Amino acid sequence: MALAVQLMLSGDGDLGEIVALSLRVSLTATALACLVGLPIGAVVAISRFRGRGAVLILMNALMGLPPVVVGLLVYLHLSRSGPLGFLGLLYTPTAMIIAQTILITPIIAALSRQVLEDLHAEYSEQFRSFCLTRRQTVSALLWDGRYSLLTVGLAGFGRAVAEVGAVIIVGGNIDHLTRVMTTAIALETSKGDLALALALGIVLLVIALGINAAVQGIRMTAVQQAHV
Amino acid sequence: MSDVALMTGLPEIARVRAASMTPMEASDVVLKLGGATVLDGVTFRLRPGGCTVIMGPNGAGKSLLLKLLHGLIRPTSGRVEWNGKPATEVTSRQSLVFQKPVLLRRSVMANLDFVLRARGADRSRREELLAHVGLEHKAEQPARLLSGGEAQRLAMARALATEPDVLLLDEPTASLDPASVLAIEKIMADARDRGVRTILVTHDPGQARRMADEVIFLHGGQVAEHAAASDFFSGPQCQVALDFMNGRIVV
Amino acid sequence: MIGNSIGVMALTIAMTVSAAAQDKSIIVQSTTSTANSGLYDHLLPIFQDATGIQVNVVAVGTGQAIKNAENCDGDVLLVHAKPSEEQFVSEGFGSKRTDLMYNDFVVVGPESDPAGVGGMSDAQAALKQIAEQGALFASRGDDSGTHKKEISLWNAAGVDPSAASGDWYRETGSGMGATLNAGIGMGAYVMTDRATWISFENKQDYTIQVEGDEDLFNQYGVIPVSGDKCPSVNVEAAEAFADWLISGEGQDTIAAYKVSDQQLFFPNAPVN
Numbered sequence: 161m162a163l164a165v166q167l168m169l170s171g172d173g174d175l176g177e178i179v180a181l182s183l184r185v186s187l188t189a190t191a192l193a194c195l196v197g198l199p200i201g202a203v204v205a206i207s208r209f210r211g212r213g214a215v216l217i218l219m220n221a222l223m224g225l226p227p228v229v230v231g232l233l234v235y236l237h238l239s240r241s242g243p244l245g246f247l248g249l250l251y252t253p254t255a256m257i258i259a260q261t262i263l264i265t266p267i268i269a270a271l272s273r274q275v276l277e278d279l280h281a282e283y284s285e286q287f288r289s290f291c292l293t294r295r296q297t298v299s300a301l302l303w304d305g306r307y308s309l310l311t312v313g314l315a316g317f318g319r320a321v322a323e324v325g326a327v328i329i330v331g332g333n334i335d336h337l338t339r340v341m342t343t344a345i346a347l348e349t350s351k352g353d354l355a356l357a358l359a360l361g362i363v364l365l366v367i368a369l370g371i372n373a374a375v376q377g378i379r380m381t382a383v384q385q386a387h388v
Numbered sequence: 389m390s391d392v393a394l395m396t397g398l399p400e401i402a403r404v405r406a407a408s409m410t411p412m413e414a415s416d417v418v419l420k421l422g423g424a425t426v427l428d429g430v431t432f433r434l435r436p437g438g439c440t441v442i443m444g445p446n447g448a449g450k451s452l453l454l455k456l457l458h459g460l461i462r463p464t465s466g467r468v469e470w471n472g473k474p475a476t477e478v479t480s481r482q483s484l485v486f487q488k489p490v491l492l493r494r495s496v497m498a499n500l501d502f503v504l505r506a507r508g509a510d511r512s513r514r515e516e517l518l519a520h521v522g523l524e525h526k527a528e529q530p531a532r533l534l535s536g537g538e539a540q541r542l543a544m545a546r547a548l549a550t551e552p553d554v555l556l557l558d559e560p561t562a563s564l565d566p567a568s569v570l571a572i573e574k575i576m577a578d579a580r581d582r583g584v585r586t587i588l589v590t591h592d593p594g595q596a597r598r599m600a601d602e603v604i605f606l607h608g609g610q611v612a613e614h615a616a617a618s619d620f621f622s623g624p625q626c627q628v629a630l631d632f633m634n635g636r637i638v639v
Numbered sequence: 640m641i642g643n644s645i646g647v648m649a650l651t652i653a654m655t656v657s658a659a660a661q662d663k664s665i666i667v668q669s670t671t672s673t674a675n676s677g678l679y680d681h682l683l684p685i686f687q688d689a690t691g692i693q694v695n696v697v698a699v700g701t702g703q704a705i706k707n708a709e710n711c712d713g714d715v716l717l718v719h720a721k722p723s724e725e726q727f728v729s730e731g732f733g734s735k736r737t738d739l740m741y742n743d744f745v746v747v748g749p750e751s752d753p754a755g756v757g758g759m760s761d762a763q764a765a766l767k768q769i770a771e772q773g774a775l776f777a778s779r780g781d782d783s784g785t786h787k788k789e790i791s792l793w794n795a796a797g798v799d800p801s802a803a804s805g806d807w808y809r810e811t812g813s814g815m816g817a818t819l820n821a822g823i824g825m826g827a828y829v830m831t832d833r834a835t836w837i838s839f840e841n842k843q844d845y846t847i848q849v850e851g852d853e854d855l856f857n858q859y860g861v862i863p864v865s866g867d868k869c870p871s872v873n874v875e876a877a878e879a880f881a882d883w884l885i886s887g888e889g890q891d892t893i894a895a896y897k898v899s900d901q902q903l904f905f906p907n908a909p910v911n
């Protein structure tokens with residue numbers, strides 16, 4: 161614990177770099193996953209079609225995608241010998257963003273589907289009375305559900321920033337290039353430096369707490385305006 | 389009471405507008421929900437103009453009838469047609485005000501903007517609409533923090549934003565305070581007087597007297613009585629309506 | 640899902656400014672012991688100052704490092720499993736293999752030394768004794784260089800530990816550090832390279848029990864990945880790095896790296 165405080169206070173450049181990369185990778189992945197996952201969640205939420213039950217089961221099951229499997233799939237695609245190898249993306253932050261995006265898009269889609277379906281249950285009759293198009297319905301639900309969806313985004317971010325299995329495979333844990341909080345923790349653990357590993361873990365926890373507190377603050381404001 | 393009698397006193401333009409949607413005909417409408425027959429052969433005809441009040445005890449199917457007229461649900465059998473068109477095709481020319489307004493999680497102003505924009509209407513009408521329902525001072529407030537009466541006034545403004553030919557109201561003043569009831573009734577009356585064909589479901593005999601040009605009394609999923617307001621209130625023909633108006637419990 | 644992922648990839652590609660794509664950078668697929676012991680932190684800044692070439696190290700087990708290099712996902716291979724390395728070269732993936740440095744393997748165990756192997760210098764005899772006693776032994780079990788070495792020692796000792804897998808023979812399927820952590824946690828003997836052991840910080844009551852056998856010799860080799868097989872390889876920079884490592888300056892730099900006053904790697908590149 162003392163080591164964690166010392167680490168943070170020392171303003172250690174390497175630590176700052178690692179934290180910054182963690183945030184950059186996971187926040188970008190969360191943003192991209194929201195860009196893809198939220199519309200999917202919304203469309204499934206308002207649609208009734210044959211096989212919808214199967215789609216829901218699939219979406220929920222994909223939430224449990226093991227990071228290592230995602231890492232492996234992305235590795236096989238991005239490897240020089242893979243179909244996208246010519247892009248030269250393996251062992252770059254971009255590869256890590258891709259892996260985490262794939263990992264959490266199902267989470268964003270499945271959780272937002274649940275949130276938006278509840279909201280739609282409240283709005284649907286009024287919306288049909290307004291004769292809204294599907295596009296209008298989807299965008300209205302996404303906007304009115306924005307504060308609840310923040311929590312969904314947070315769940316995705318939490319999963320992304322905490323996973324190690326995918327980023328270590330596609331990022332390679334390269335010092336000063338692709339080393340993030342979790343891979344640094346894994347490295348220190350394998351060096352037997354458990355105190356430093358734990359300290360890094362606490363730093364990660366503090367960052368997660370900070371982000372959660374910020375989102376909670378935004379939600380509180382929204383609650384005061386009865387927007388949740 | 390003839391069609392002509394009901395039409396007198398309306399401006400010419402209003403009659404034309406209402407005429408484009410009316411007459412409305414419900415023919416032998418049956419609605420079954422989950423095995424229960426809610427409406428059982430409802431037949432009536434609405435002429436252009438004025439306000440029709442639909443009354444009846446709880447569970448008579450009033451709200452569902454309103455949704456059928458609005459085209460939100462389809463009858464199990466029978467037809468609901470506005471000037472020859474199925475109700476489901478003319479939903480956009482009507483507005484329905486629900487008993488509990490469903491307001492978006494946005495400001496009062498944004499709630500109006502949403503409908504105006506969604507329907508491609510003139511956004512500059514927002515101020516006029518807010519003023520019409522007396523909410524101009526609340527424009528920036530979160531809609532969900534409005535009192536019950538204010539929320540329903542916003543719902544009225546929203547319903548009128550699309551300039552509907554037909555205004556359907558499902559107990560819009562239930563559980564509101566008298567001042568709010570008065571305000572809502574004034575907005576309804578204004579719309580009716582401008583030629584918007586108004587159909588009001590209400591539980592309140594006083595409101596029915598103040599608003600109705602004619603009354604449809606539903607009981608047991610059927611039209612028990614359909615009469616001009618003056619005739620109905622001077623003495624309903626059927627026993628259940630009489631009991632209802634006299635404050636007896638009708639089931 | 641697949642369509643999804645491709646969409647996402649297309650999006651992210653647009654934002655890519657990857658450091659690895661720079662001309663003056665290479666990726667070294669390396670065994671973990673060299674990375675975890677801190678050798679690269681000592682070597683690379685000196686090399687980078689001299690040449691301006693950025694070296695990015697991916698530290699995985701030898702088996703995986705070779706696989707990754709065969710997928711052309713590296714410019715230089717630095718591992719410690721000579722037969723596999725020679726196969727890598729003979730299959731055309733590497734241009735040439737050079738002995739780089741050595742250290743040795745040791746068997747570490749708890750103070751209580753349940754199999755009584757403390758002080759032994761005959762590795763085969765010690766392993767045999769561990770097997771006979773049924774004392775816990777934690778193996779990498781991950782096809783790494785250390786794992787391959789360990790298997791060859793068991794074979795030489797005439798013991799088939801896989802029969803006792805899950806019993807006294809525990810295969811962790813993890814890296815050296817993780818296996819040490821696990822082994823120490825369960826009180827098992829572990830075979831590790833000396834460099835990792837010296838720099839390992841969670842030793843608890845563990846000490847070196849077996850050392851000094853010729854069989855425990857641990858040779859590291861360096862191989863630039865072939866540009867013929869893998870056109871994406873930065874041949875020039877890869878060869879510059881390999882050449883520097885086996886040069887007099889590189890060898891001296893390796894020899895100079897110490898942890899707790901102990902030299903971890905002993906350079907033995909052939910002198911030209």
